[in-house]
Each structure stands twice: as C-alpha cells, then as structure tokens.
Amino acid sequence: MTPQTVIFTTLLVASLLFFCWSVYRRFSLVFYGQPEERLDQPARRLSEMFLYAFAQLRVLRKPFGLNHFVIFWSFVILALANGEFLVNGVFPSVSLALLPEGVHRVLLLAFDVVSLLTLFAIAFSFIRRVVVKPPYLDSLYVKGRSPEAFLILSFIALLMLAYFGMHGALAALGVENDPAAMPISSLVGGWLAPHQSLIGTVYSVSWWLHALVLFAFICFLPHSKHMHILTAIPNCYFGALTWPATQPREKFEKGAVYGVGSVERFTWKDLFDSFSCTECGRCQAACPATNTGKALNPRQIVHAIKTNLLENSHALREGRSGTLPLIGDEGEGTNTEEAIWSCTTCGACIEACPVLIEQMPKIVKMRRHLVETESRFPEELLNLFENMEQRSNPWGIAPGERAKWVSTLPVKPFVAGETEYLLYVGCAGSFDSRAKQVTVALATVLNAAGVSWGILGKDEKCCGDSLRRLGNEYLFEKMALENVELFRERGVTKVITLCPHCLTTLKNDYRQYGLELEVVHQSELIAELVRSGRIKLDRKDDSMGRIAYHDPCYLGRHNDIFDAPRTLVQAATGTAVVEAERHGRNSFCCGAGGGRMWMEEFTGERVNHARVDELLAQKPDTICVACPYCMTMVEDGLKDKGAGQVRVRDVVEVLAEGLLRKNA
Amino acid sequence: MLVVVCVKQVPDTTQVQIDPVTNTLIREGVPFIVNPYDTHAVEQALRFKDRFGCRVAAISMGPPNAEATLRKALAQGVDRAVLLSDRTFGGADTLATSKVLAAAIEKLAQEEEVGVVICGKQTIDGDTAQVGPGIATRLNFSQLTLVDRVDELDLSGKKIRVSRKLEGRHEHVEAPLPVLLTVVRELNRPRYPTVAMRLESADAQVEVWDNKVLQLDVNTIGLKGSPTWVSRIFSPERAKGEMLGDGVHDPEGAAQLLIDKMLEKDLLAL
Ligand SMILES: Cc1cc2nc3c(=O)[nH]c(=O)nc-3n(C[C@H](O)[C@H](O)[C@H](O)COP(=O)(O)OP(=O)(O)OC[C@H]3O[C@@H](n4cnc5c(N)ncnc54)[C@H](O)[C@@H]3O)c2cc1C
Numbered sequence: 051m052t053p054q055t056v057i058f059t060t061l062l063v064a065s066l067l068f069f070c071w072s073v074y075r076r077f078s079l080v081f082y083g084q085p086e087e088r089l090d091q092p093a094r095r096l097s098e099m100f101l102y103a104f105a106q107l108r109v110l111r112k113p114f115g116l117n118h119f120v121i122f123w124s125f126v127i128l129a130l131a132n133g134e135f136l137v138n139g140v141f142p143s144v145s146l147a148l149l150p151e152g153v154h155r156v157l158l159l160a161f162d163v164v165s166l167l168t169l170f171a172i173a174f175s176f177i178r179r180v181v182v183k184p185p186y187l188d189s190l191y192v193k194g195r196s197p198e199a200f201l202i203l204s205f206i207a208l209l210m211l212a213y214f215g216m217h218g219a220l221a222a223l224g225v226e227n228d229p230a231a232m233p234i235s236s237l238v239g240g241w242l243a244p245h246q247s248l249i250g251t252v253y254s255v256s257w258w259l260h261a262l263v264l265f266a267f268i269c270f271l272p273h274s275k276h277m278h279i280l281t282a283i284p285n286c287y288f289g290a291l292t293w294p295a296t297q298p299r300e301k302f303e304k305g306a307v308y309g310v311g312s313v314e315r316f317t318w319k320d321l322f323d324s325f326s327c328t329e330c331g332r333c334q335a336a337c338p339a340t341n342t343g344k345a346l347n348p349r350q351i352v353h354a355i356k357t358n359l360l361e362n363s364h365a366l367r368e369g370r371s372g373t374l375p376l377i378g379d380e381g382e383g384t385n386t387e388e389a390i391w392s393c394t395t396c397g398a399c400i401e402a403c404p405v406l407i408e409q410m411p412k413i414v415k416m417r418r419h420l421v422e423t424e425s426r427f428p429e430e431l432l433n434l435f436e437n438m439e440q441r442s443n444p445w446g447i448a449p450g451e452r453a454k455w456v457s458t459l460p461v462k463p464f465v466a467g468e469t470e471y472l473l474y475v476g477c478a479g480s481f482d483s484r485a486k487q488v489t490v491a492l493a494t495v496l497n498a499a500g501v502s503w504g505i506l507g508k509d510e511k512c513c514g515d516s517l518r519r520l521g522n523e524y525l526f527e528k529m530a531l532e533n534v535e536l537f538r539e540r541g542v543t544k545v546i547t548l549c550p551h552c553l554t555t556l557k558n559d560y561r562q563y564g565l566e567l568e569v570v571h572q573s574e575l576i577a578e579l580v581r582s583g584r585i586k587l588d589r590k591d592d593s594m595g596r597i598a599y600h601d602p603c604y605l606g607r608h609n610d611i612f613d614a615p616r617t618l619v620q621a622a623t624g625t626a627v628v629e630a631e632r633h634g635r636n637s638f639c640c641g642a643g644g645g646r647m648w649m650e651e652f653t654g655e656r657v658n659h660a661r662v663d664e665l666l667a668q669k670p671d672t673i674c675v676a677c678p679y680c681m682t683m684v685e686d687g688l689k690d691k692g693a694g695q696v697r698v699r700d701v702v703e704v705l706a707e708g709l710l711r712k713n714a
Numbered sequence: 715m716l717v718v719v720c721v722k723q724v725p726d727t728t729q730v731q732i733d734p735v736t737n738t739l740i741r742e743g744v745p746f747i748v749n750p751y752d753t754h755a756v757e758q759a760l761r762f763k764d765r766f767g768c769r770v771a772a773i774s775m776g777p778p779n780a781e782a783t784l785r786k787a788l789a790q791g792v793d794r795a796v797l798l799s800d801r802t803f804g805g806a807d808t809l810a811t812s813k814v815l816a817a818a819i820e821k822l823a824q825e826e827e828v829g830v831v832i833c834g835k836q837t838i839d840g841d842t843a844q845v846g847p848g849i850a851t852r853l854n855f856s857q858l859t860l861v862d863r864v865d866e867l868d869l870s871g872k873k874i875r876v877s878r879k880l881e882g883r884h885e886h887v888e889a890p891l892p893v894l895l896t897v898v899r900e901l902n903r904p905r906y907p908t909v910a911m912r913l914e915s916a917d918a919q920v921e922v923w924d925n926k927v928l929q930l931d932v933n934t935i936g937l938k939g940s941p942t943w944v945s946r947i948f949s950p951e952r953a954k955g956e957m958l959g960d961g962v963h964d965p966e967g968a969a970q971l972l973i974d975k976m977l978e979k980d981l982l983a984l
C-alpha cells in the first residue's frame with residue numbers, strides 16, 4: 051500500500067462514517083413523528099417517483115428547471131465515475147476498464163460530455179443567483195446568495211474541473227486508455243502537452259482536489275439544503291396519491307390531542323417533507339399570501355418545521371417535548387399565528403412543489419391545534435363559529451330564510467325516486483343577495499333543459515367547508531354527521547352544487563363518513579347539457595364583450611374542473627375566454643378560501659386586489675367566475691379599483707342570459 | 715369565595731315569530747341559545763376564577779331542556795351548574811323569577827360564601843333588565859348595572875371598582891362586596907370552549923333543583939306569584955317593500971329610480 055492509498059482510504063472511511071452518522075442522526079428524528087400510511091400501492095408510488103423524481107416533470111415546469119434536469123442526470127451518471135474514483139483510490143487495480151471495451155468507451159464518452167454540461171449548468175446557476183436574482187430564491191432565513199449555496203455550486207464545479215485536470219494530464223502523458231472516447235479531456239491534454247514538466251503536478255493536484263472535494267461533499271451533504279439529494283427521490287415515492295384537497299378526520303375522545311402544537315405531533319411524512327425541501331422558492335412565488343405581503347410563506351412553514359425539529363432533537367431523544375415553540379413569536383424554527391391564519395388553502399404551493407411536499411395540510415393541522423386545544427383564533431371567527439353552530443350558516447341568518455330565493459320561481463322539494471338531482475344550494479346561494487341571482491339563473495337553466503331537480507329548502511344545512519379549513523374540526527364533524535344523516539334519510543344520491551366549496555366538501559370530505567354521492571358542479575352539468583344538445587343556443591350572445599375567466603381554486607386546482615366553465619362561456623357567446631396570466635392549474639386565489647372569506651385582511655395588499663389587477667390586465671368587459679366567494683371578492687376588488695364598469699358574472703348567468711335573449 | 719352567574723336560555727330571536735291568532739311567540743321548532751349578554755357574564759366569572767382561583771357556579775331557571783345552556787357554561791369552564799326546574803316555577807314574571815334565583819343563590823351561599831353574582835344586562839326575549847336588580851334587592855347585595863369594565867376586585871378589602879356604560883358617558887364606581895353586576899357586551903370577548911372542555915362537559919353533572927329543594931311558598935313563585943300578566947303581544951305592522959329596478963344589470967337605472975322615489979316621498983330635497 052502506498053502512503054497515498056493509506057491517506058485516501060483513511061479519509062474515505064472517516065467521511066463515510068461521518069456521513070452515515072449524520073444521516074442516521076437526522077433521519078432518525080423522522081420517527082418521532084406520528085404514524086401515517088404512505089407505503090400502500092407500491093406500483094403507483096414507483097411510477098410517481100419515476101415521473102417526478104427521475105423525469106422531473108414538476109421541475110421542468112419552469113424554464114430554468116432544465117438546468118436542474120441537466121445537473122440531476124449528470125449527478126446520476128457521474129455517480130458511476132465518482133464511485134469508480136473512490137474504489138480505485140482504495141484498490142488501485144479495480145476500475146471500470148475491467149468492463150467490456152464497448153461499454154467502457156460509452157461510459158468514458160458519457161462522463162466527459164456530462165462533466166462539461168454540468169460545468170455549463172453550474173455557470174448558469176451562478177449567473178442566476180448573482181445576476182438574474184429571481185426574488186423567490188430568498189426567504190426570510192434562507193437566501194439565494196448564501197455562502198452555502200455558493201459553496202455547493204463551487205464543490206460541483208471543482209469536481210468537474212478536477213476531473214478534466216486528471217484526465218487531461220493522463221491524455222497529455224499518453225497513458226489515458228482510450229483518449230478517442232474522451233474528446234474534452236483530450237482537448238485539455240492538448241493544452242497541457244507543451245508543458246511536460248507541469249503535467250505530473252497537474253495530475254496530482256487534480257487527483258487530490260477531486261478526492262478532497264468529494265469527501266467534503268459527502269460530509270457536508272446531510273447538513274445542508276442539498277440533503278434533498280438524498281430525500282427528494284423517496285419523498286416523491288411517499289407523496290400523496292390523491293390530491294390533498296381535504297383533511298383527515300380526528301378522533302374525539304377524552305385525553306386525545308388535536309392538531310399539531312409541537313413538532314413531534316406532525317406525521318413522519320410531514321417531517322420527512324421538511325428534510326426534502328430544496329429551498330427552490332416555487333411555492334412562495336405561487337402563494338397569494340406571500341405575494342401580497344402577508345406573514346405567511348409556505349416555504350418558511352416547511353423550513354420552520356425542519357429547524358424546530360433539529361433544535362428540539364435533543365429533548366425529543368430524551369422523551370421530552372422541545373423548548374423551542376412550533377407556534378409563537380417570529381423565528382427560524384417557529385411559525386407565527388398570523389402566518390398560520392393567512393392561508394387561503396388555495397393549494398398553489400402543493401401544485402408548485404417539484405418534490406411533492408404538502409405545505410397547506412401542515413398549516414391546517416396547526417390551525418386545528420390553535421382552535422381545538424388553545425381556543426386561540428382571530429376575533430372575527432368567534433362570530434362565524436357561533437353562527438355556524440347555532441344557525442348553520444356563516445352569516446347567522448335565520449335558517450328559516452334559506453329557501454327565500456325561491457319566491458320568484460316554482461321550485462319543487464327533493465323527493466327520492468321522483469327527483470333525479472338534489473340541488474344543494476349552499477349558504478351563499480341561499481342568503482347572499484348577489485349569489486341568490488346566480489341560484490335563480492341556475493334554476494332557470496336547469497328548467498329549460500328539463501332536468502329533474504329539487505331542493506331541501508329550509509332543511510338544508512351548511513356543508514361546513516370553512517370550519518374544516520379553519521381547523522374547527524370538532525364542529526365540522528358535527529355538521530358533517532348531520533348532513534350525512536340527512537342525505538341518507540332523504541335518499542339523496544346525485545347532487546348539483548352551485549358552489550365549489552360545497553362541491554369539494556360533499557364530494558371529497560363526506561366520503562370519509564362513508565357517504566358516496568355523485569356530486570357535480572353546476573358548470574360541469576350544464577356543459578354536458580349543452581354538449582348533448584339538451585340546451586340549444588342558436589343565437590350567440592355577444593353582449594358580454596371580452597370575457598376573462600377566473601379559475602376558482604376549489605373548482606380548478608382542488609377538483610380538476612377547468613374546461614367545463616370555459617366550454618360553457620364559449621357555447622353561450624361563441625368566443626373563447628381570455629386567460630389571465632396565471633390560470634388553470636396555476637390560477638391565483640381570490641383571497642376567500644380557507645375561511646379567509648370571514649376574516650379581516652390587515653396586512654399588505656389585498657389578495658383580491660392583486661387578482662383583479664391581473665384580470666384587468668386582459669382588458670375584459672366581463673369577468674366570469676364560477677364560485678360565490680370569488681364573485682364577492684372580484685366584485686369588491688373591482689369596486690375598490692374603480693373598475694365598476696367591468697361586469698362580473700357567474701358562468702351560468704352568461705348562459706341564462708343567452709337563453710333569455712333567445713326566448714325574448 | 716363563590717362567584718354565581720345567572721344564565722338564561724332564550725329562543726333565537728332571529729327566528730322567532732308571533733302567532734297572529736293567539737298573540738303568543740311561536741316557540742315550535744325555534745332553536746334556543748344562551749342569552750348573548752349572559753355569555754359575557756360567564757366570561758367575567760371565569761376571569762375572576764383565572765385570576766383569583768375562586769369557584770364559579772352557573773344557575774338557570776327554566777324547563778329541563780335549559781340544561782343545554784348550562785352545559786355550554788360548563789364547557790367554558792364553570793365548576794358547578796344548577797338548573798332550577800319545577801312546574802311551579804313556570805310562568806314567572808321578573809318578580810317571581812328573581813325570587814327563585816335569589817333563593818338558589820342563598821342556598822349555594824350556605825356551602826360557600828358568595829362574593830359576586832353576575833347577570834346579563836337583559837335578555838333578548840323578555841328584555842326587561844329587571845331580574846338582576848331584583849336578585850340584588852332580595853339578597854341585599856350592592857348593585858352595579860351596565861358594567862363594561864372591571865377595574866379591580868379587592869378580595870381582602872371586600873370591594874369592587876367598575877366602569878358603567880351609560881348613555882353617552884361612563885361612570886366609575888366602587889361598591890362593597892357582596893355585589894351583583896349586570897354586564898354589557900363591551901365587557902369582554904367570551905372564550906370559545908376547547909374540544910377537551912366540550913367533551914369533559916358532555917358528561918359533567920348538571921344538578922337539578924326543584925321546589926322540594928328550595929322550599930318556597932308556591933303562592934309567591936311561578937304564575938301564581940307573578941303580579942304582571944301579558945295582555946297582548948304583537949309584531950308592529952310594517953309595510954312590505956317592493957323590488958324596484960335591477961341593481962346588478964342596470965345599476966344606473968336602479969339609482970335613478972331610487973332617487974325619483976325619494977324625491978316623490980319628499981325624503982330628498984333638490
Ligand atoms: C310582563 C311579563 C310577563 C311575563 N309572563 C310570562 C309568562 O307568562 N310565561 C313565561 O314563560 N314567561 C313570561 N315572561 C317572561 C319572563 O318573566 C321573563 O323572561 C323572566 O322573568 C326574565 O325576565 P327577562 O327575560 O326580562 O330578564 P332580564 O331581567 O332582562 O334578565 C337579566 C338577567 O337576569 C338573568 N336571568 C333572567 N332570567 C333568568 C332565568 N330564568 N334564569 C337565570 N337567570 C336569569 C340573566 O342573567 C339575564 O341576563 C313574562 C315577562 C314579562 C315582562
């Protein structure tokens with residue numbers, strides 16, 4: 051054994067031991083989390099992992115994602131080269147040259163080309179961080195231009211340079227096995243050839259540089275944000291198989307704990323998520339709260355969980371709860387209540403995350419703790435909670451007035467066997483004066499199409515959506531059980547909802563109570579009626595002018611309904627809607643989801659103002675929505691912006707007006 | 715020291731209608747709530763408990779289903795709940811009501827000294843604001859009505875200092891204990907029960923005291939003991955409005971119509 055081999059082997063073993071110890075110390079913390087089923091359906095999980103971790107589908111959604119794609123795949127390919135380097139350092143006789151020559155040649159070529167690509171990709175990353183500086187790279191505690199970020203980028207660049215140094219020197223000495231398969235190394239060799247005396251030094255310096263940087267990288271990796279190199283792939287495997295629009299049930303019994311008030315109350319997957327964050331900032335760039343200057347940044351929520359877990363790790367290992375609070379005053383490992391209450395549960399963060407982290411559900415878990423265990427929440431919510439409990443609607447209007455919108459129309463009560471659909475009007479459609487007009491429009495259209503439908507009238511109750519998103523699970527459960535019972539009793543199987551929040555609650559949340567309903571949003575049903583010819587519109591109604599469509603989060607992102615409202619407008623007006631900059635899956639919230647509808651907005655810009663500005667940029671004459679909350683927010687926003695000349699219509703109103711004109 | 719809060723179950727007045735034939739409230743199917751002012755009374759009692767560690771008892775006179783009202787107080791954190799329920803208590807006016815409540819407080823005082831009694835300012839159904847003062851008079855307690863702030867409760871000096879909310883002004887007053895307070899909404903923000911406390915209160919004991927316990931002369935309580943009778947109760951006539959114009963599709967036209975109407979009725983001068 052040469053001294054070089056001895057030193058190399060010692061350092062390698064030390065680095066690997068340190069690596070294993072660090073990985074163990076960190077990942078063992080995950081097991082302090084609560085149980086959660088994430089191991090079912092391995093085949094589906096593998097395919098998700100392939101799509102998101104290896105094919106990097108989410109990463110590639112942003113143009114610069116291509117750069118990451120290159121670095122990722124170079125990493126995978128170069129793992130082989132680096133593996134060879136490490137083994138060869140210990141056992142100099144072992145190398146890839148032992149492979150069949152054809153295979154070896156291909157590998158050498160790949161290593162050479164990929165190393166060069168990586169160098170370029172790293173250069174672009176430097177430029178992005180130093181020159182372009184996209185604002186979303188910075189969060190409160192993690193900066194895009196942090197020493198850590200540059201250190202890692204430098205490590206990678208040095209590895210590549212050292213690689214070319216080594217192989218260039220070998221080529222210059224004429225001892226490289228197969229220089230023809232290594233065009234770039236040969237090129238470097240060509241530059242070195244005239245300086246024969248230097249070549250030996252270049253080789254050993256490059257070799258040691260390569261070795262030391264690799265060791266440093268191995269040691270540093272589990273302690274940096276680049277830990278995601280280890281966690282992102284499994285995190286995609288453990289990702290949610292169904293879109294997390296809803297929250298899990300809680301068990302109410304004496305002595306139980308509700309929601310998450312300290313870090314170990316999160317599930318192991320929540321904790322694993324926090325170790326998988328790449329600090330890419332995409333969630334923060336998409337978040338309506340962050341975008342309008344609120345205290346909330348979904349990325350910081352995830353970062354705080356990781357920081358809190360690490361800070362409290364000592365206590366946790368001793369079986370105690372940590373001293374650093376998870377919810378409290380502003381801090382790197384603590385979430386403020388203001389941040390927790392700022393979330394609209396729009397889901398844009400979940401949609402944006404390249405490594406399938408679920409940020410929003412963590413926020414709702416902390417809300418549950420605040421409401422159910424601490425009884426601490428913004429003042430406005432007390433009224434909401436009382437109104438919901440006593441009168442089963444958010445406004446606290448007398449339940450007896452639920453069916454008052456009917457006064458202008460003949461409407462039948464729902465009778466199982468006689469009526470096909472239950473029209474679940476919902477609180478807004480029943481009590482809000484503007485939304486009541488939408489209900490009437492919907493009723494008109496349903497009648498025109500000869501649909502058999504009925505209502506529950508004053509027996510209808512609130513679905514409880516806001517309560518669940520606000521973390522008042524106890525009250526939600528009470529209302530859900532009442533509704534499930536009522537639906538069963540009345541023999542309801544098919545439901546039309548006016549509001550996407552009712553849609554999601556009846557369809558996704560009530561399933562947890564064993565109630566499987568066929569729930570359609572009005573826009574879906576009517577689009578189908580138009581398609582099948584049950585609604586005929588021979589004359590197109592162009593009185594609405596240029597129409598911009600705003601995707602409601604709970605219709606689009608949370609329930610995948612993007613086309614139906616657009617088709618409807620197209621059918622009624624003959625022209626396609628114009629799209630806001632952020633639309634479809636990437637739509638930007640109106641600000642009312644997650645119970646924010648019932649809360650004051652004190653900090654920063656109003657979310658509905660930001661959204662209305664974006665919609666107005668398309669110069670619309672009419673803005674179409676498909677949700678009563680969005681209706682309120684957009685109308686209010688337009689008024690505040692002095693753009694009252696722009697009309698706001700629910701998609702069904704557009705169609706109803708078309709029908710009326712036809713009949714007139 | 716014991717703090718006693720009086721809570722009353724009232725029909726949710728947003729939903730109450732009056733039967734035009736019998737001139738009585740239609741209570742059928744109307745949900746009951748805790749008299750809103752009384753939730754502030756409970757909160758104040760609990761703040762005394764938090765601060766001084768005193769015990770809190772909630773009492774309510776009413777039919778058996780008024781138990782729900784007391785359960786809510788238990789969920790918020792009161793230590794003891796007593797429902798005063800007996801056929802002979804029924805049909806009471808404010809005089810007879812305060813008699814039963816005062817008797818119950820006296821009975822509680824036999825076990826533990828009562829320093830403070832807290833009532834709501836008034837109820838949203840009876841609306842008289844007489845019961846609190848009635849109790850104070852019967853028990854010979856100091857009486858501080860319309861309290862919107864408690865400045866100091868001095869247990870050793872046996873006195874209390876509060877602010878009273880009057881029309882257009884505030885009054886700062888001090889009174890010796892024992893005292894009866896009636897409170898307004900501005901006093902505090904009632905706490906929302908935690909789930910643990912709700913579950914706890916679900917099987918907590920609500921004591922029921924009938925007249926066998928209180929032993930009051932039946933001629934002085936309930937309907938028999940009530941000198942006031944309701945002769946008629948009715949909703950004032952209100953002309954039904956009509957919908958004019960279409961504010962959504964034609965706001966300008968609707969505004970014009972509104973102005974015309976107001977001019978016509980001389981509500982607006984040009
Ligand atoms: C003229 C008249 C005749 C009436 N006749 C009848 C009748 O025939 N049948 C009938 O059922 N009702 C009747 N009532 C209603 C009943 O007398 C009152 O509701 C009751 O006496 C309480 O008065 P109040 O609601 O005005 O309470 P207020 O004096 O406005 O209440 C003030 C506070 O006293 C406390 N309080 C009041 N009542 C109770 C209670 N029951 N338990 C615990 N605390 C309480 C609460 O803290 C409340 O906030 C009548 C009321 C009036 C004014």
Ligand code: SF4
Pocket residue numbers: 333336337338339340346347348392393394395396397398399400409410
């Ligand atoms: S759900 Fe929406 S508002 Fe909430 S953190 Fe995510 S992006 Fe922000």
Ligand code: SF4
Pocket residue numbers: 326327328329330331332333334348349352402403404405406407409
């Ligand atoms: S949570 Fe996801 S989207 Fe947000 S910064 Fe981390 S990796 Fe990026």
